[in-house]
Structures are given as structure tokens and as C-alpha cells.
Amino acid sequence: MSAMLAETRPDEATAVVEAPRRERKRVVIIGGGFAGIAAAHALRHADAEVVLIDRRNHHIFQPLLYQVATAVLSPAEIAAPIRQLEVKQPNLSVVLAEVTGVDVASRTIEASSPGVGVRKIAFDYLVVATGMRPSYFGHDEFARYAPGLKNLSDAETIRAKILGAFELAATTEDESERARQMTFVLVGAGPTGVELAASLAHMVKVTLRGNFRRIDPSKSAIILLDAGNRVLPTFAEPLSRRVTRRLTKLGVKVMTGVKVETVDDKGVIAGGSRIPSATVLWTAGVAASPIPKLLGTKIDRAGRALVDPFLKVVDAPGVFVVGDAASVMQNEHPVPGVAQAAIQEGRYVGRLIAKELMGRKVKRPFRYFDKGNMAVVGKNYAVLERGWLRTSGFLTWLVWAFVHILSLPQLQNRLRVQHQWVWSYFTGQRSSRLIPEPPRTPGADTR
Numbered sequence: 001m002s003a004m005l006a007e008t009r010p011d012e013a014t015a016v017v018e019a020p021r022r023e024r025k026r027v028v029i030i031g032g033g034f035a036g037i038a039a040a041h042a043l044r045h046a047d048a049e050v051v052l053i054d055r056r057n058h059h060i061f062q063p064l065l066y067q068v069a070t071a072v073l074s075p076a077e078i079a080a081p082i083r084q085l086e087v088k089q090p091n092l093s094v095v096l097a098e099v100t101g102v103d104v105a106s107r108t109i110e111a112s113s114p115g116v117g118v119r120k121i122a123f124d125y126l127v128v129a130t131g132m133r134p135s136y137f138g139h140d141e142f143a144r145y146a147p148g149l150k151n152l153s154d155a156e157t158i159r160a161k162i163l164g165a166f167e168l169a170a171t172t173e174d175e176s177e178r179a180r181q182m183t184f185v186l187v188g189a190g191p192t193g194v195e196l197a198a199s200l201a202h203m204v205k206v207t208l209r210g211n212f213r214r215i216d217p218s219k220s221a222i223i224l225l226d227a228g229n230r231v232l233p234t235f236a237e238p239l240s241r242r243v244t245r246r247l248t249k250l251g252v253k254v255m256t257g258v259k260v261e262t263v264d265d266k267g268v269i270a271g272g273s274r275i276p277s278a279t280v281l282w283t284a285g286v287a288a289s290p291i292p293k294l295l296g297t298k299i300d301r302a303g304r305a306l307v308d309p310f311l312k313v314v315d316a317p318g319v320f321v322v323g324d325a326a327s328v329m330q331n332e333h334p335v336p337g338v339a340q341a342a343i344q345e346g347r348y349v350g351r352l353i354a355k356e357l358m359g360r361k362v363k364r365p366f367r368y369f370d371k372g373n374m375a376v377v378g379k380n381y382a383v384l385e386r387g388w389l390r391t392s393g394f395l396t397w398l399v400w401a402f403v404h405i406l407s408l409p410q411l412q413n414r415l416r417v418q419h420q421w422v423w424s425y426f427t428g429q430r431s432s433r434l435i436p437e438p439p440r441t442p443g444a445d446t447r
């Protein structure tokens with residue numbers, strides 16, 4: 001039985017099966033995020049043909065996406081081309097395609113590339129590392145008005161929405177419309193919501209100061225809503241309280257215990273009251289990509305595949321799920337959906353496959369090593385939790401900045417981000433304040 005995404009069912013006649021060369025086993029990895037790249041890297045010395053498939057040609061450093069959305073960084077500064085991995089790893093091929101079907105029984109996947117059509121690619125081992133996407137908790141109609149933050153195009157959409165709102169506020173003569181344009185609502189007070197709200201607060205107070213004659217951007221309302229009873233629910237309560245105080249000091253209105261009922265073109269209805277807003281941002285929920293479902297295995301409520309302690313899919317030999325797409329339990333707690341967990345899982349599976357290819361059996365199940373949890377709350381302030389250690393403030397912020405610079409995918413990103421941060425720190429300016437022009441019909445306008 002072959003499972004496919006309904007909306008992308010390909011024309012069977014166009015699909016040609018690419019079989020592995022007989023002398024080498026083929027490992028197909030779907031997803032060039034943190035987990036997929038770690039798996040590919042761990043297979044660099046393996047006697048195998050490694051095929052890494054991603055629908056994007058670039059890897060994104062998601063922890064800094066919020067800085068692209070708030071104009072601190074430009075997209076290229078937090079992304080790196082996946083293809084360049086081929087240069088360093090001779091047994092690796094990178095394929096730009098969207099995987100639309102998986103047939104565990106015949107050990108093939110279907111991948112569709114624009115202009116090329118559908119290809120069936122056979123595998124001996126399959127590693128699914130397809131990550132998550134925003135979830136609107138059954139209210140997909142909200143997506144139209146409240147973009148989520150998952151990729152570079154989301155970040156650019158949000159940036160354009162924020163900057164565009166100030167331009168419209170400065171243009172309109174209508175007081176209530178001006179207030180609506182200058183009200184920003186963020187739904188979801190997890191790390192992304194908190195980081196985005198704090199960065200936006202700094203932008204309206206510092207970066208945009210004096211940029212408009214008719215409006216004062218520092219008078220904007222930034223509202224962070226959450227149905228839960230505190231911000232950063234995955235952190236210890238005292239840290240949540242400190243973060244709430246910090247956000248309030250920055251001018252963010254934190255509203256917890258408030259459920260969003262409607263998001264529309266006028267704003268949101270939350271806790272029974274309407275909040276007029278032209279910019280609603282969705283930083284609340286995530287759900288797994290549809291690929292784990294195609295494996296025919298059990299999935300949890302968020303669509304993640306339930307895997308065994310070796311990250312294998314039960315009853316599907318040689319098939320693994322890693323990173324955000326996997327539901328992994330450790331000491332009766334779920335392994336968190338963070339970059340470190342994805343990297344460790346990808347690396348573990350890559351090494352496991354490399355050992356199996358050498359005829360060795362891996363006896364040690366996956367163990368997640370928690371290096372700690374961090375969130376940044378504007379300039380000079382971050383929180384860190386690692387076991388019993390809980391810190392916050394300027395020194396923690398320095399640690400945050402150092403760790404993030406070192407974790408960027410390539411030297412070029414590290415240098416560019418460092419440069420932008422120093423510039424922004426001392427001048428308060430942000431160098432990526434662009435609202436893209438709408439596409440024009442070729443030839444329609446020659447100006």
C-alpha cells in the first residue's frame with residue numbers, strides 16, 4: 001500500500017523508480033533541518049549512498065527567525081544552502097524535491113520537483129526528519145489573518161505586515177483605524193511569542209523613534225495573549241514571573257488565561273472582548289508535517305510518529321523518525337521539540353545505520369542529553385534553565401548571544417550576524433527594514 005498526500009497525488013505514469021546501485025545500500029533522508037543534516041553528517045564515512053531530500057534549497061536556523069521578522073537580520077544571514085554539503089561529503093547527494101508519498105512495503109518514496117515531475121526513489125533505510133508546521137488548533141481559517149513563524153517567507157510576511165502597519169497608521173486620517181494599525185497582537189506566549197513581542201517592543205521604542213512626523217510608534221500597543229496561566233510554560237515558574245515583569249517593563253501587555261475565539265480582518269476576539277488589530281501573529285501551536293502519517297504507524301495528537309527507544313518505526317524495518325516529527329519518551333517525559341534534541345536524534349540514527357551497515361548491532365537506545373533551555377527577552381536580558389540552575393539577566397543574555405553565534409550553520413552566517421548585532425546594539429537601528437513591492441506584470445510598466 002502506498003500512502004500519499006491527497007492534494008499532491010502524482011501521475012503514476014510519470015514516476016520512474018530510481019533504484020539504488022547494487023553494490024551500496026541507499027539511505028534516504030527526508031528533511032534538511034537540524035535532524036536530517038545531523039543524520040547525513042553521521043553517515044559521512046558509511047559505505048552507503050546517502051540521499052538528502054528537502055523541498056527548500058536551504059537550511060534555516062529557526063531560533064533567529066524572529067529577528068528576521070523584526071528586521072534585525074536579513075533572511076540570508078540565518079540560512080545556508082543545503083547543496084553545499086555535497087562538497088564536503090562524497091557519499092551524499094542533495095535533491096530539491098517535495099516528498100509526497102511513502103510506500104514502506106515496496107521501500108520507495110515519491111518526490112516531486114517543479115519542472116521535473118514525480119520520481120520514485122527506492123531506499124534501504126529511510127530517515128524521516130520533516131519537522132513541524134504551525135497549527136491553528138482546528139481553526140485553519142485564522143491562518144489567513146494571523147501568519148505563523150516557521151520559515152523565511154513567514155518571517156518576511158510578518159516583517160512586511162509590521163512595517164506596513166506603521167506606514168498605514170501614518171497615512172490614515174481616521175483615529176480608530178490608526179489605533180488599529182498600531183495594535184499588535186501575538187497569540188501564544190511560548191519562546192517564539194515572548195522573543196517576538198520583546199523585539200517588537202524595542203523596535204517601536206528605539207528603532208522607529210523619530211521616523212514618523214504624524215505618529216509616535218512608541219505609543220503602539222503590543223499584546224501577548226495565551227490561554228495558559230503563564231508565559232514560557234516549559235520554564236520554571238519563577239523564570240516565567242521574571243519574564244512577565246521584563247515584558248511589562250518593555251511595554252508589552254501580557255494577558256494569560258485568555259482564549260482566542262476568533263481572528264478576522266478586524267483583529268481578534270479573545271476572552272469575549274474584541275481587540276481591533278491589523279497585525280495578529282500566530283505563535284501558539286505546532287503540528288507535525290504530514291509525512292509521519294504516511295508511514296502507517298501510530299501518531300500522537302500533534303501528528304508525530306511514535307517511535308521505539310531506537311527511534312525506529314515499529315513494524316517498518318529500516319525506517320526511522322527523528323527531530324520534531326518524532327514523539328520520543330524519556331523517563332516518562334516527552335523529549336522536547338528543540339534543536340538540540342533534533343540534532344542528537346539525527347546523529348544517533350545516522351550512527352546506528354552506519355553501524356548496522358558494518359554488520360554491527362546497536363544495543364544502546366537513544367538518550368537525550370539536555371543542555372538547557374534559553375529564551376531572550378529584548379536587549380540585555382535572557383533566561384536560562386539547566387537542571388537546578390536558573391539564571392536571568394545581562395550575563396545570561398551574553399551566554400545566549402555567544403551560543404547562538406556559535407550554533408549558526410556556517411562561518412559566513414556567524415560573521416554577518418555578529419556584525420549586524422554589534423551595529424544594532426550600539427545604534428538601535430535595524431538594517432533589514434524592507435517592505436517588498438508587489439510583483440508587477442512584465443512589460444506593463446517601464447518606469
Ligand SMILES: Cc1cc2nc3c(=O)[nH]c(=O)nc-3n(C[C@H](O)[C@H](O)[C@H](O)COP(=O)(O)OP(=O)(O)OC[C@H]3O[C@@H](n4cnc5c(N)ncnc54)[C@H](O)[C@@H]3O)c2cc1C
Nearest residue numbers: 031033034035055062063099130131323324337338339342
Ligand atoms: C520560530 C522558531 C523558533 C525556535 N527557537 C528555538 C530555540 O530558540 N531553541 C531551540 O532549541 N529550538 C527552537 N526552535 C525549535 C527548533 O527549530 C526545532 O526543534 C528544530 O528545527 C527541529 O528540527 P527538525 O530537523 O526536526 O525540523 P526542521 O528544522 O523544521 O526541518 C524540517 C525540514 O524538512 C523539510 N520538509 C518538510 N516536509 C517535507 C517534505 N514533504 N518533503 C521535503 N522536505 C520536507 C523542511 O523543508 C525542513 O527543511 C524554534 C522553532 C521555531 C519555528
